[in-house]
Amino acid sequence: MTLTPVETHPVSRLLNPQSVAIIGMSSKPGASGRNLLGHLDAHGFTGDVHLVGRGGGEFDGRTVLTQISELPEGVDLALIALPASAVADAVRELAARGVRTGIVYASGFSELGEAGRAAQAEISRIALESGMRLAGPNCIGYNNHVHGMRTVFLPGGSPIPTLAPGATGALAILAQSGGLMGLVTYGLEARRVPVSYAISTGNEASLTLADYLDFLADDDATGGIVMYIEDIRDPAGFLASVRKCRQNGKSVILTHAGRSERGQQATASHTGALAADYGVMKALATRAGACVVESIEELMDVAEILTRYPSPPRGGIGFATTSGAFCALALDAVAPLDVDVPALSPAIEERLNARLPSYMSAANPLDVGTLVAVDPDLYHDAARALLDDEAIGAVILGVAYSSVANNERMLRQVIRASAGNLKPLAVGLLGDIAPVSAELRELAAENNVILSSSPERLIRSMAAVFHYGRAVTSAARQHLSLLPVDALEFGVEATVEWAAKRVAAGIGIPVPQGGLATTVEEAIAIADRVGYPVAAKAQSAKLMHKTEAGGVVLGIAGEAELRRAYEQLDSGVGALIEGGLDGVLVEQMADKGVELMVGAKRHPTWGPVVVVGLGGVWVEALGDVRILPADLPIDDIVAELGRLRSSKLLGAFRGRDPLDVRAVAETAARVGELMLRRPDIQELDINPLLATPEGVTALDVLLTFTAYGKGAR
Incomplete structure (x- = not known):
């Protein structure tokens, strides 16, 4: 391991120590302390290593101290391989010796309930008061692929692959589960995606996701971050760090377990995660510029796409296939994913029709049939034409699996088409009848072509990449103030409907x-x-x-x-x-219209969010709503309204003109701004908000304050 100067950032000191102490050293085969020392030696760690164990003596020529108090002052990193019952005393003694960072591996803390939470709070307090920063507890450590260092306490394994000096663009992995850290690492390495750091964060008693992201946002080797999350313990810091990553051009891709009630119970027993409002998290993380996906498969697929094509695509998806059936299947698969499949531009359509026989016609999806068997250049020409269409932001080629030789012939044509291309280009092998060979994977990876054995999975992942592109664009747009200052001066009497409506009228929302x-x-x-x-x-x-x-x-x-x-x-x-x-x-009395609802609530940890959807009694019966950040711009709110299941009601319907959707969006924007500018408001609910082609009217308004409980309608 080549040492670098230790910086002031605590995560840098954790990941790049120049001195290490192993606390709980034992010579027993399989003991965690022995494993940790073996990893340091295997990776050529040249800094100072100090061993502390009850038995004392020597191990491999190194002295084993019996007391933490015997350590020199200011060790960079302590690897604390002790049972939970001994951790607090050890952290206290390490803090007294000026140890700067530590990793607590033991489980038995917040994941075990009240007593465990109290024990975790104690080590958190000690660390906070002393300035020491801790990873864990309930974690397995980290792998530093930049400088070659492994602090995972598990035995065995060959030395981790290390990036070439000065390499950039690798992915960092943050996982609140050690098992998922390993799974994602292996998955990315199998795709030939370089990894900078793989970090198991555990229960995060001290260092949180926000701290790790803040460091990685400035790390030269890291081009993006993938995360498995069960609980975000510092939402404000997390969102700020996500924004920092976005501003530095680094993607943040995450999946969050615990969307269901039973999933929340499982995560609570795993890392002590508290039940989270998944919808609120997703809305605010997306607004900050994160790509939120809903499976580990998507996490790794999207990570690969964004590593090979860092600029999120615009436009829609272009499809080409050797099977006419895949045209229909692709359209069915993409229909619920809110991604466009644009018609070909006249110039591209003409170009392809000149290339195809007269009995075939160009379209998107594009069926080239079996012609490629005798004319393999058609793979290149079809893919290149779709890539050249300005309305298409990514291309997926659905090709039947036949043999390694035939598929290699196809892949080389696709690679030729991708030369100089910045749009994502992916190949999905139809049939899933055999594993994709290592040769094909290597060839695709070397040439930045995405290769998958599941075209439908590929479509879902590509859709997530498009949504991420929207999020990045939206995150760069600022919400413009809509509220006059004097409209913000009101008190708790506004909990009564008549007064709440005066507030609504004061911020520009029409009332009867x-x-x-x-x-x-x-x-x-x-x-x-x-x-x-x-x-x-x-x-x-x-x-x-x-x-x-x-x-x-x-x-x-x-x-x-x-x-x-x-x-x-x-x-x-x-x-x-x-x-x-x-x-x-x-x-x-109001005229006839469609009853919608616009509401806002102040989440106890995430802050204010806005909810829009079908109103009246339907909001409880159908739950057809969209959760939005309070600062979302009006144009983005209009787009979100179009994603409601009941969005057809907003357009021309049964002889009625389209509703004034922009007026609905402006109402939501005004409500969001009010929540941001009046932190004493707990909830504001307009239900129903009557929408007509001419505008909107707030028929009922509820307003409550944080210090006064529920108001009245």
């Missing part, structure tokens, strides 16, 4: 014409001003569910009906509430 009446005569005057029919609603912060309590009367056609409704609400519903009603909200 009307007002609060404290007498029947005021109610009649309001109705005369706005025009019948009207709605009447009982108003009190103590009235939690107006409709269920009989506190809403709709379709009031005239003065006599309004008098009866007012009396019913004032003396009937009001009698049920201590102190009576604030009054009765009288509003003009």
